[in-house]
Amino acid sequence: MTTTMDRRSLLSRAALGATGLVAATAMGSLAPEAAFAAQSPEAGQPDPNFAEGVITGRNQDLLQVQGSDGRLHRIQLTGVTSVWKLRPTTIDQAKIGDGLYARGVLLPDGILAAEAIWVNIVNLTVAIRAIGRNGVQFDHHGQKVVGHVQSGTTAAVYNGTPAVSDLSMLKVGRHAQVIGAWRPGTNEIDIATIYTSN
Numbered sequence: 001m002t003t004t005m006d007r008r009s010l011l012s013r014a015a016l017g018a019t020g021l022v023a024a025t026a027m028g029s030l031a032p033e034a035a036f037a038a039q040s041p042e043a044g045q046p047d048p049n050f051a052e053g054v055i056t057g058r059n060q061d062l063l064q065v066q067g068s069d070g071r072l073h074r075i076q077l078t079g080v081t082s083v084w085k086l087r088p089t090t091i092d093q094a095k096i097g098d099g100l101y102a103r104g105v106l107l108p109d110g111i112l113a114a115e116a117i118w119v120n121i122v123n124l125t126v127a128i129r130a131i132g133r134n135g136v137q138f139d140h141h142g143q144k145v146v147g148h149v150q151s152g153t154t155a156a157v158y159n160g161t162p163a164v165s166d167l168s169m170l171k172v173g174r175h176a177q178v179i180g181a182w183r184p185g186t187n188e189i190d191i192a193t194i195y196t197s198n
Contacts, residue, residue: 046069046071048106049103049104049105049106049112050101050102050103051065051067051073051075051100051101051102051112052065052067052068052099052100052101052102053065053066053067053068053071053073053099053100054066054097054098054099054100055094055095055096055097055098055099055100056096057096058094058096061076061077061078061091062074062075062076062077062111063075063077063094063100065100065102073102073112074110074111074112075102075104075111075112075114075117076104076107076111076112076113076114077091077114077117078113078114080115081104081114081115081116081117082115082116082117083116083117083119084116084117084118084119084121085098085118085119085120085181086150086153086180086181086190086192087153087192091117093119094117094119097184097185098119098120098184099119099120099121099182099184100117100118100119100120100121101117101118101121102114102116102117102118103115103116104116119181120181120182120183120184121179121180121181121182122178122179122180122181122182122189123177123178123179124138124140124145124177124178124179124180124189125140125175125176125177126138126139126140126145126175126176126177126178127139127173127174127175127176128170128171128172128173128174128175128176128196129144129172130172131167131170131172134148134149135147135148135149136149136167136170136191136194138176138178143187144187145187145188145189146186146187146188146189147178147180147188147189147190147191147194148188148189148190148191149167149191150190150191150192152165153190153191153192154167154190154191154192154193154194155192155193155194156169156170156193156194156195156196157193157194157195157196158196158197158198159197159198163193167194169198170194170196170198171196171198174196174197174198175196176194176195176196177194177195177196178191178193178194178195179192179193179195180192180193
């Protein structure tokens with residue numbers, strides 16, 4: 001007899017240490033865009049399977065996170081938790097003071113069993129102000145943001161075409177959407193993807 005295991009069951013078992021057999025991305029996309037995917041909780045209610053905020057503590061595989069709305073979150077890392085910090089990585093790259101988004105399944109004890117965590121992720125609408133060999137300067141609602149190009153990672157999407165590493169078609173004065181990893185305490189980001197029209 002074949003049985004199926006839903007996402008809640010799998011993450012619950014993983015949170016309890018019963019499974020480590022599933023690849024980290026088997027539960028869903030780790031693409032940075034997935035962090036901003038639309039959810040549909042009840043109108044006016046926070047999504048119970050989502051948390052965001054700043055990491056304030058860590059006890060082995062349990063993160064304590066202070067949400068921007070003042071709520072405290074406990075986020076359990078499991079054998080199936082995917083971690084993104086500019087690129088797929090391990091949770092060892094997350095530090096106290098880093099920001100994060102987490103999606104998973106809320107367990108009965110109030111802990112969020114995380115399926116995916118995005119560390120220091122930003123999604124900015126910007127105007128391109130200057131382009132250099134190793135970076136791009138942006139204006140984000142009147143604030144200067146310095147974007148660092150990361151060899152082998154940074155890509156551009158022009159007019160919805162597939163992502164390419166060639167940034168030569170970026171133009172000063174154009175508007176863009178930038179997904180990247182914020183460098184805490186600065187106005188700097190490491191660029192993952194720039195979306196623009198040329």
